[in-house]
Amino acid sequence: MTNTNKLVRIALSGPNAKPLSKAQKEFNRLSARVAELEKLLTDYRTSVDAVQQRIQGDYIPLLNTYNQCRADLVRLFDRFYDNPDATRPERRKLARLIVDMGEDLIFRHGFADLRTIVGKYSQQDMDEADDAAQQLEQMKQTAAATYGLDLDDVDFDTPDDLMAYIEQQLRERQAEQERRSERTEQTKSGRQQADEAKQAAKLQQTTKTVRTLYRELVKAYHPDLEQDEAEKIRKTAIMQQVTDAYEKGDLMALLRLQLTLSELDQDRVSNLADEPLRHYNNLLKQQIDRLTEELTERQQYMASLLGRPLSSVQSAFGLDISIGEAVNSLKRDVKSIKSQLKSLTQPAFLKAWLQSYYG
Template structure:
């Protein structure tokens, strides 16, 4: 049964209407609503993720590949035009710059290794050599930053060929460091009477909270155990219900267990209003833990997509917003492809290419972030970064 379609387990005032809800009852209702909303959000993510992946695979990536192929055509067009008598020294300087910049980006971002020959032809350096030096410099920087940040000594031969291998090595060193510090640590101070009493109360509360869930579970098992049912159809129904009970109990899902009690009419809605606040506080403890776990689960999913999209951690990202962003990116790619096709057709005419080169200025290093706007005077949004 779809969780989002179930009726919320809420405490309502007693039938006489004279008693208002207590603080514990109000907290129970508040936690119930928050958990229900969080479950709906998680369900929406679970439904959205495969749809998102499918759209990326079937729509976005083919368009991105098509656009990168057109960009490769542009680099090759510059190469083919480079030695034409029409293009003078200033033109060739700009063409050389464009070929190197665009080829390097396509090789790095889209694995267009066939463009290495053109990069090497117009660059003063070999691409593989430059790339190796760059990776080495980045690796040394990562190693230095990690050592300073975590106060740990990394081996000189640490594998920095991939972030995953570097991270694994760093984690291993941190574990070794933690073990050494634990071994050298002095014996912990004896806990005060107040600290011991607090820990004892905490353990007692945890046990009582777990006991509350077990009590609900045992009542459901007693009513639904299929082995005690002689009727075959009823046994089948109880077997299905018991599967749901066991799943809910395994997840410590108190609300689902209570909902099942309501579903089989083991309790009625008014029963909840008679639960003593002394017991209800343990219910609320379980609900707080469940809400915290749901929060962590949604944060992990959102965080994964925020990293992929280069979004700050504080930006709100919902499943609907994720699909809207993808739709916008697909639309932009389609527009970019149309634009680059039109421009390639125009620039196959050497005089048109020369006229555009006259308006183009090689950006300074500080203008690198504005390269997209400078390239083609904004006419051709290639998205090189």
């Protein structure tokens, strides 16, 4: 297989060789940058695939287990609320826990079966000193802070009305996010089409050097000109790579093929005049822009997916660390909540726990 990762570089030849010109130095710098970005992108793609496998195989099952334990806690608190030994302050804390934890599980994680339990406690008068209006106002403030909603100018008669409104707002928010995502994709698609059209136009108008390289490679390696069957098969494979590179306007791939297949062609590149080299350099800059954009988009997506700062996922190594930390943290949370759930099934322990709870 042809080594398409070989670095294309102009080197000094001989002790009396002239120093490299500005265009030649620029060619070397840009070529090295392309090779660097291609390696970064290759490594990052591989790491992203591994991270996505860990998300599906490790993180999501752990998250589901964690949330199921939280739902079991809500049900446990619901059962203990009716315990004759439960005091009024304990019931008030239990009700607050049920509502806060239950609403998060319902709205963010799809535990619709908890709706009846949460609704029951949302409608109760939890304390003689708190009237219904105060409770509703507290729920509004909690909902506003939790879901980022502006509820100041909205009036509700009952907690059920508030919950219905929140659900409606979250559905509308989700729909708007989907519409924005669709518009973004459409805009991106239109931008990509425009870029492709621009690149195609440039390829037709200004890439004489690319076409020249292509014709030279076709002339040297076209299989129809070969009589030997084994050599014909080899040249057919080479021509497939040549054709793919030409159709993509990939100057670096054509250069690498030419240099790999015939080391003598290195002299041809080294002896190019500055004017053709400047054309090469412009194409290399375009390739650097494309590679940089793709790498940045992938990094931003993974930062959002893992809920991590962009700086922590800008390398394959950082990605591996981030998913590892996320999985390990969730493992600790699952272990802790399972232990807590087991202990809280004992009424005496639950009462002691509620006494120390300041929610």
